Amino acid sequence: MEIQWYPGHMAKTKRELKAVLPLLDLILEVADARIPASSRNPDLSDLIGKKARILILNKVDLADPLLTDQWLAYYRETGERVVSFNARTGEKLGALENLIHQVACEAFPQKAVGRLGVVGVPNCGKSSLLNRLVRRSAARVGERPGVTRGRQWVKRGKWEILDTPGLLWPKIADQETGFKLALVGMIKPENLATEELILAFLDWLRQNHPSPLLNYYGLGPMTGERDPYDLLLAIGARRGCLQKGGEVNLLRTAELIWTDFRLGKLGPITLEQPTVYPVS
Numbered sequence: 001m002e003i004q005w006y007p008g009h010m011a012k013t014k015r016e017l018k019a020v021l022p023l024l025d026l027i028l029e030v031a032d033a034r035i036p037a038s039s040r041n042p043d044l045s046d047l048i049g050k051k052a053r054i055l056i057l058n059k060v061d062l063a064d065p066l067l068t069d070q071w072l073a074y075y076r077e078t079g080e081r082v083v084s085f086n087a088r089t090g091e092k093l094g095a096l097e098n099l100i101h102q103v104a105c106e107a108f109p110q111k112a113v114g115r116l117g118v119v120g121v122p123n124c125g126k127s128s129l130l131n132r133l134v135r136r137s138a139a140r141v142g143e144r145p146g147v148t149r150g151r152q153w154v155k156r157g158k159w160e161i162l163d164t165p166g167l168l169w170p171k172i173a174d175q176e177t178g179f180k181l182a183l184v185g186m187i188k189p190e191n192l193a194t195e196e197l198i199l200a201f202l203d204w205l206r207q208n209h210p211s212p213l214l215n216y217y218g219l220g221p222m223t224g225e226r227d228p229y230d231l232l233l234a235i236g237a238r239r240g241c242l243q244k245g246g247e248v249n250l251l252r253t254a255e256l257i258w259t260d261f262r263l264g265k266l267g268p269i270t271l272e273q274p275t276v277y278p279v280s
Contacts, residue, residue, distance in 0.1 A: 013165050018047055020162060025108045027053040027101070029163075030120035030129055032102035033063035033084060035271050038180040038262075040165050041121055048119075052107035054099055058125040061089070062262075067270040074274035075239055078261040088129035097133070102157075115160045122166030123186045131156060131161045153228040181272050186261055195232075201261070202228040204271070212266035 027048050032039040036057055040212055046197065055075060060068055067191030075082040079206050082098050090225055104114050118126045134156040152163050168186065179200055182192050193243070205213055213219055215237050224232070243249040 001120060008079075014043065014047070017119065017164055017167055020164065021047060021051070021116065024117040024162065025052065025111065025114045026104060026116045026117045027051055028056060028100075028116055028129070029053055030056045030058050030118060030124045030126050032124050032184050032186070033057040033068050033071070034269065035180045035185055036075075036274075037272055038177045039121055039124055039184070044119060044167070051223050052103050053081065054096075054103055056129065057078050057084045058087050058129060060084040060266060061091070062264045064268045064270040067222065067273060070274050071270075084120045087125045087132055090132050091135075093132055097267045113158055115159055115162065117162045117164060119164050121181070121186050121230070123169050123184075124166065126166070127163055130161055133159070133161060175268065183261065194258065195238070195250050195254045198257050199228040199232060202231045203261065206231065209269060211243065211267070216260070216266050 016091070017255070029040070029044060029048075036115050040055075054167055055134075057063075057068060057071060072084060081099060081103055083092065083096050100116070109115055109195055118130050120126050134154050154163070166186075168181075178187075180195055180196070181187055181202055206226075213231060213235075217238055219231075219234055219238065232250060232253055235252065235257060236248035239253065239256060241249045241253040241256060
């Protein structure tokens with residue numbers, strides 16, 4: 001599966017983030033709870049250094065709750081301050097605010113106004129989280145990655161919060177990481193081969209989480225043993241994604257499955273487990 005990257009744009013975003021980091025007292029790093037490791041830019045730790053940080057596993061409503069608990073335990077074992085969150089509904093907002101207050105009191109107790117920076121990869125929910133924190137629509141929100149442009153400072157009480165553009169690393173050598181980022185919508189659709197992406201997803205589901213294929217799409221019990229291409233055809237026929245001549249429209253079917261996954265219609269799914277990321 002080939003994915004197109006734009007190193008120049010990402011390098012510019014990295015420079016912009018590096019320029020504002022000295023202004024910030026606390027970093028709110030937002031990751032996607034469906035891919036808690038792959039949605040964290042490895043460059044961020046070097047950029048942030050020893051500055052106070054809270055990791056927020058967002059979109060928790062779309063992730064497997066048992067695996068979310070495992071990821072929370074994993075990150076706490078590594079010494080990170082971490083909380084799960086649902087920016088769409090505001091679920092667990094109180095827990096997040098309490099953690100922010102706790103870390104702020106430890107990291108900069110003498111400051112009258114603390115400056116917080118919301119950082120993360122594109123389309124992880126940074127702007128939605130900021131809007132929840134300030135109780136209003138202060139930042140632009142969109143389903144496509146790359147909606148946030150430039151600096152957006154918003155004030156609420158003793159906090160000044162900065163929403164930053166998404167920082168995606170300029171090159172991803174690991175194709176599995178690229179697959180996960182693409183699947184959850186962190187890469188622009190026009191940079192992807194949708195059918196290839198969904199065939200890879202169907203193969204992953206078939207091997208790791210077959211129940212959505214059998215249950216949501218109403219397929220037979222033996223369907224999970226078919227190869228991904230046969231599954232794509234079966235789902236397309238089942239959903240009426242047909243073109244002239246009665247053949248299945250593969251692209252339309254792939255887009256349907258992709259949308260179903262992103263909207264959570266296939267149920268809560270987490271694409272990676274903490275057991276494969278040993279605690280350092």
